[in-house]
Amino acid sequence: MDDISGNNSIRPFFSSLVALQGAEKNLNKDCLNSTLSPYLCFFPQYALQNIKTPYFILNSAYDVYQFHHIFVPPSSDPRGHWSRCKADPSACSTSQIATLQGLRSAMLTALKPFEGEPEMGMFINSCFAHCQSELQDTWFAPNSPTLDNETIAELVGDWYFERGAAQEIDCAYPCDSTCHNIIPSNQVGI
Template identity: 50%
Template sequence: MGSWPLLALVLGFLAGIARGSEPWSNGTQVYSTNANSGSGSNGAFVALTLIQSAAAKGAVCLDGSLPGYHLHRGSGSGSNNWLVNLEGGGWCNDVKSCVFRKGSRRGSSNHMERQLQFTGIMSNRPEENPDFYNWNRVKVRYCDGGSFTGDGADAASGLYFRGQRIWQAAIDDLMAQGMRSASQALLSGCSAGGASAILHCDEFRGMFPSNTRVKCLADAGMFLDSVDIAGRREMRDVFNGIVRLQASGRSLPRSCTSRMDKTSCFFPQNVLPNIQTPTFILNTAYDVWQLQESLAPRTADPRGLWQSCKQNYASCNSNQLQFLNGFRNEMLNAVKGFSGSGQNGVFINSCFAHCQSERQDTWYSSNSPRLGNKRIAEAVGDWFFERGNAKYTDCAYPCDGTCHHLVFKGRHL
């Protein structure tokens, strides 16, 4: 298995992409996109609120600091609607990687930005976010390293695995802020936050009266239990470490753990078949995070034969594209039964990307990715408000000319 402190940097970088920070460099790597427009937004900057009641509940970050969220109040027709977005940013699956993580914003509120700009689905501007701009919009910060599922500790290392308690403390606090009387509520997230949205979806639904419209949106959260280029299952090893270290098993959906092992139930693909709440899966068929760290990690590619392909999709040879198309088929098969339900939605495009709902250029702009002539924001809005069909799957690469592909320039982390 590769270095998870190093992986945390990669995931932090990709989370930066989701917030629209391009171009970006840490001295070794620069990110760019082949799209013409950037991901700039005029969305509001929203202050961090620490959850003061969390400590008494043992709901603390990896280092014991208070968890928090950013809340931008709704107005007008959206004043009684709530969008709760779970921040992503990878995981830690052993003591070493969690100790590393607790010294960053991914493990401690002491290192979190005091303000975040809300872009994409979080934007407060109708021209950037037509359906949700005037809702109460909340970004719940991610500081537990276990997709808001852990419930344990490691006293020797000073680590607290309290993701499930953080989730509950945040929801309790938001309920007291007015969410209890919501007319409509949407739980969303991207990357590890997208996986969280699936794992907590039915739980979120159960917190509201039956007459409240409640749905879930998972962006880039479909981490598949796939075989990598060396024939190993990297993600299964990672998720098994998380579940064991953080005692996540009892927080995972019982609809899954009653029929499968706990590690399998950390994979969203195994939770989807029994999910009861209307859910929308937004994903790329060629997810660059999974390409970088799950399908072709360094440990599986000691000769670096995949290095060019991982940095620039245009450099992939025919055999590599064949392997990636096998992954695409796995992705489509994972949502096949799920997408057959009229209450669910899918938007799976054939782009080399990761997280598309929180970037302005991919969520809703003049040249955003489209399927069926629908931008992502339009497809999600149609699904949530039941305005029509919301099931879109792309043909295989390179047929889609609307993609915003990610290209990594320079040495890979």
């Protein structure tokens, strides 16, 4: 994925990581055989197709870590045009929201081949957050984020206990009033 300036800094990072740690020998062999670049096997759109066990994807379509460090890293915004938007999504301009919708669209496109797989669960909401499973407030509290009236914990339970379809994808921001937009305070101004 390119950042807002058209650079792709995350792929070279993972390429260097694979080389530095000698990780290639530990990556999925089927994935390695399907690509010329071993580092791609760190990315879900390449790795997931080779996972044979059931899995559940829990992510925000506007993952704050990806937004702040991959999509709009400080190097791509030296004048801070995105600072207010990064600190508060409601402060984003119309063009910034349109750009963020592109981030969401890219993620959903990457997940498209996995939709409908019976052993795969998915909860993709439109909250500005990262790691929504670690906090009771976002996992299973009375005011937790929901999709189709189910919390993350309930949908994971449906998937785990095979109680029917367990794949939910939210509408685009700002439609979800159940969101807890969790912007780490140390990210403000970055």
